[in-house]
Amino acid sequence: MSDPRYLPRILYIEDSESARSLVRRLLGEKYVVLEASDPLDGLQLAEETHPNLVLLDHNLPHMTGREAATRLSKTLPNVPLVIISADTSGGARERALAAGAAGFIPKPIDVDLFESQIEAYLNGRREKLDEAERHLEAYQQELVERLEGSIRQLSQTADRNKYLLQQNQQMFSMLERRHKLLEMAARVGQAVTSILDLDELLEYTVDIVCKEFNLYYSGVFLVSDDGQWAVLRAGFGEAGRVMLSQGFRLAVDDRSMIGKAVRLRKAQIALDVEGENSHFKNPHLPETHAEMALPLIVKSRALGALTVQSSRLNDFTEEDITSLQTMADQVAIAINNAQLMLKLETATAELVRTKTFEAIATATGEAIHWVGNKAAPIPASVRRAREDLSYLLAVLWRLKGSGVDMSPFNEVMQSALDEAQAGGLDLQKIAEEMSAYSPKRLSALLSVESLIEDFQIIENSARTILNIKEDLIGPARQIQAERVAIKPMLETMIANMGLPHGVVTLDCSDEINAHCDPRQAEQVFNNLVKNAWESLVGQPAPAIEVRAQRDENPQYVLVSVRDNGCGIPKEIQDKIWVSFFTTKGGRGGTGLGLSACMQIVNQNRGKIWLESEPGQGAAFFVRLPAALEVQ
Amino acid sequence: MTTVLLVDDEKLVLRSLEKTLLRAGFDVVTAVSCRTGSETFAQNAGRVDIAILDLNMPGFDELPKAGAGLDLLSDLKKQRQDLPVVILTAYDEVNKAKDAVAGGASAFFVKGREQGLVQLIQKILNQD
Numbered sequence: 055m056s057d058p059r060y061l062p063r064i065l066y067i068e069d070s071e072s073a074r075s076l077v078r079r080l081l082g083e084k085y086v087v088l089e090a091s092d093p094l095d096g097l098q099l100a101e102e103t104h105p106n107l108v109l110l111d112h113n114l115p116h117m118t119g120r121e122a123a124t125r126l127s128k129t130l131p132n133v134p135l136v137i138i139s140a141d142t143s144g145g146a147r148e149r150a151l152a153a154g155a156a157g158f159i160p161k162p163i164d165v166d167l168f169e170s171q172i173e174a175y176l177n178g179r180r181e182k183l184d185e186a187e188r189h190l191e192a193y194q195q196e197l198v199e200r201l202e203g204s205i206r207q208l209s210q211t212a213d214r215n216k217y218l219l220q221q222n223q224q225m226f227s228m229l230e231r232r233h234k235l236l237e238m239a240a241r242v243g244q245a246v247t248s249i250l251d252l253d254e255l256l257e258y259t260v261d262i263v264c265k266e267f268n269l270y271y272s273g274v275f276l277v278s279d280d281g282q283w284a285v286l287r288a289g290f291g292e293a294g295r296v297m298l299s300q301g302f303r304l305a306v307d308d309r310s311m312i313g314k315a316v317r318l319r320k321a322q323i324a325l326d327v328e329g330e331n332s333h334f335k336n337p338h339l340p341e342t343h344a345e346m347a348l349p350l351i352v353k354s355r356a357l358g359a360l361t362v363q364s365s366r367l368n369d370f371t372e373e374d375i376t377s378l379q380t381m382a383d384q385v386a387i388a389i390n391n392a393q394l395m396l397k398l399e400t401a402t403a404e405l406v407r408t409k410t411f412e413a414i415a416t417a418t419g420e421a422i423h424w425v426g427n428k429a430a431p432i433p434a435s436v437r438r439a440r441e442d443l444s445y446l447l448a449v450l451w452r453l454k455g456s457g458v459d460m461s462p463f464n465e466v467m468q469s470a471l472d473e474a475q476a477g478g479l480d481l482q483k484i485a486e487e488m489s490a491y492s493p494k495r496l497s498a499l500l501s502v503e504s505l506i507e508d509f510q511i512i513e514n515s516a517r518t519i520l521n522i523k524e525d526l527i528g529p530a531r532q533i534q535a536e537r538v539a540i541k542p543m544l545e546t547m548i549a550n551m552g553l554p555h556g557v558v559t560l561d562c563s564d565e566i567n568a569h570c571d572p573r574q575a576e577q578v579f580n581n582l583v584k585n586a587w588e589s590l591v592g593q594p595a596p597a598i599e600v601r602a603q604r605d606e607n608p609q610y611v612l613v614s615v616r617d618n619g620c621g622i623p624k625e626i627q628d629k630i631w632v633s634f635f636t637t638k639g640g641r642g643g644t645g646l647g648l649s650a651c652m653q654i655v656n657q658n659r660g661k662i663w664l665e666s667e668p669g670q671g672a673a674f675f676v677r678l679p680a681a682l683e684v685q
Numbered sequence: 686m687t688t689v690l691l692v693d694d695e696k697l698v699l700r701s702l703e704k705t706l707l708r709a710g711f712d713v714v715t716a717v718s719c720r721t722g723s724e725t726f727a728q729n730a731g732r733v734d735i736a737i738l739d740l741n742m743p744g745f746d747e748l749p750k751a752g753a754g755l756d757l758l759s760d761l762k763k764q765r766q767d768l769p770v771v772i773l774t775a776y777d778e779v780n781k782a783k784d785a786v787a788g789g790a791s792a793f794f795v796k797g798r799e800q801g802l803v804q805l806i807q808k809i810l811n812q813d
Contacts, residue, residue, distance in 0.1 A: 423741065423774075427698060427796070428695075429797070430797045430799075431697045431698050431700070431701030433797065433798070434702070434799035435701055437799075437800070438704060438705070438708065441708075498708065504704065507700070507704075508701075508704070511697050511700060623748070626748070
């Protein structure tokens with residue numbers, strides 16, 4: 055086997071692997087076969103390795119074998135180039151030779167001849183070209199045509215690129231615009247859904263639509279309860295104001311774009327209103343050239359519609375329509391929310407009213423109960439007193455009848471007895487009955503002590519009832535508000551209440567001054583401290599803490615009365631203010647205290663409330679307007 | 686002698702009722718709240734023949750409570766099942782009347798006609 059270093063090198067440029075393997079097989083023994091599948095690689099390889107012969111397939115990517123040959127003949131002038139080609143058309147061989155090839159081997163390769171053909175070329179065989187000039191020209195022509203073709207292709211590509219670039223730019227600006235619009239719509243949608251006041255919401259919507267989309271006019275219609283009318287509820291600018299003041303509305307039918315949009319629940323668009331049948335010519339909006347009506351839909355129900363109008367023709371693009379409808383959907387939700395909020399407020403107000411009535415009814419019932427309770431002993435006591443009186447008179451009658459001299463009362467006694475008789479008292483009968491009683495019974499019947507007590511019962515009961523009037527009317531008395539120094543007022547009040555020493559502590563700085571009626575204020579605090587004291591009955595270490603300070607809000611002062619009792623259960627915390635609540639008799643606990651307190655405090659432009667957890671005492675807070683600081 | 690347990694937190698009412706009952710020949714023990722009413726009954730269980738309870742007074746927790754009398758009613762009934770009980774109120778409360786009877790009260794009585802109460806007590810005790 056010969057040393058490969060000395061074997062002739064043959065470069066074969068061929069893109070087909072099967073052809074290459076054939077040649078490899080045929081030439082591999084005697085020669086070193088270098089291969090390249092691409093002419094450009096082949097050219098490079100040729101320059102690097104200086105083969106003794108180059109075989110070129112005619113049908114190569116990027117350039118023809120002839121062109122490669124031409125190039126190679128420049129770089130490797132003395133190296134024979136042989137073109138292998140299946141092209142057996144006339145002139146193919148000639149053109150190959152004109153291109154600079156030393157030889158031309160037709161495909162398919164004749165395997166018997168091939169090796170000797172190659173050897174021949176290596177040894178210097180050069181095929182002659184007859185009429186070389188003609189063929190050269192033809193070849194050059196071929197080259198020129200190919201060049202022109204390439205140029206044409208290139209410029210077409212350049213044009214195409216320019217077009218694509220334009221398209222891209224348009225697409226980009228469209229996307230940018232859409233992005234901006236959607237962003238705007240989303241922003242508006244977000245802002246709008248946070249507005250719960252319906253009127254504010256609608257005004258904001260029409261403003262923002264006109265400003266952001268640079269439009270002539272926008273308006274919002276809401277459908278009336280009977281579904282027959284779309285009533286204008288907000289309108290941009292002067293035209294909007296005028297139409298609103300006229301109560302402008304459109305019927306829900308096909309005569310207007312708004313009506314149609316509501317009825318069909320579909321957007322209505324007129325890029326040129328002149329041509330649109332259902333465009334309603336509005337005298338207030340003469341400059342409308344393009345119009346859109348977008349239904350406001352929530353859960354398949356049209357609440358109304360949004361109109362947007364432009365003074366420019368054809369002003370609404372696909373993007374505008376999309377983003378405006380997106381926004382309209384948001385607005386519809388926001389309107390629904392606002393309407394629901396209204397309903398909720400109404401229902402709540404209704405509930406509060408009902409609860410108030412209930413509370414008042416309860417209080418009234420309790421008031422009746424209370425009065426009944428106070429009045430109940432009166433008739434019985436009167437009856438007892440009358441009975442006792444009749445017994446006494448009977449005794450007197452017996453006394454008279456016994457002939458005792460009772461001057462100077464004789465006459466007046468007789469007339470008294472006659473009156474009793476005339477009044478229906480059968481004194482004789484009563485006296486006879488009494489004679490039959492036991493001494494014990496007699497002393498019970500003739501108890502003056504009992505008589506006095508019964509009168510006391512009558513008096514106390516009646517007085518209690520009368521005193522209620524004072525408590526009821528008290529708060530309604532005209533208030534005379536003035537600057538009141540809280541600390542001295544509370545100190546005096548506490549001192550006058552006469553509670554055991556140390557029970558009540560006062561924490562109040564000198565500068566706390568309120569603006570209120572001092573007598574009424576004192577009444578309130580007195581009541582609160584008294585209530586606290588009464589609730590501490592049975593407590594081993596009763597403590598009442600009275601504190602006065604500036605409120606968080608500097609326009610108010612805050613006074614609190616806190617006790618360490620057992621607290622007030624949640625269930626009655628509301629009731630204590632309204633109810634006539636107490637069952638304690640006598641003057642001490644009329645139970646009107648707290649409701650009167652509340653009336654007084656409210657009248658003095660303050661607020662009173664309770665904070666209490668079970669087992670942790672109760673604290674009443676009274677907030678009153680602070681007196682204006684003296685300059 | 687027939688003994689009546691009388692419970693009402695209203696002092697004047699209590700005293701007046703007590704005097705009426707005394708003059709009608711009853712013996713009377715009194716109390717002013719649910720708690721003291723229950724205790725007084727326990728202390729005099731042997732001799733109380735009938736209980737007269739106000740409907741609205743401080744409950745067992747000493748706090749004012751509407752209908753607290755019904756609580757005392759069930760408490761006394763637990764102490765003695767066959768004890769006749771009359772519930773008093775200052776004005777008609779029909780629904781409370783039903784509750785009272787359901788709770789075992791023998792009768793429901795509106796305060797104000799104290800003599801009527803005496804007749805009611807006699808009627809109830811004579812029926813037994």
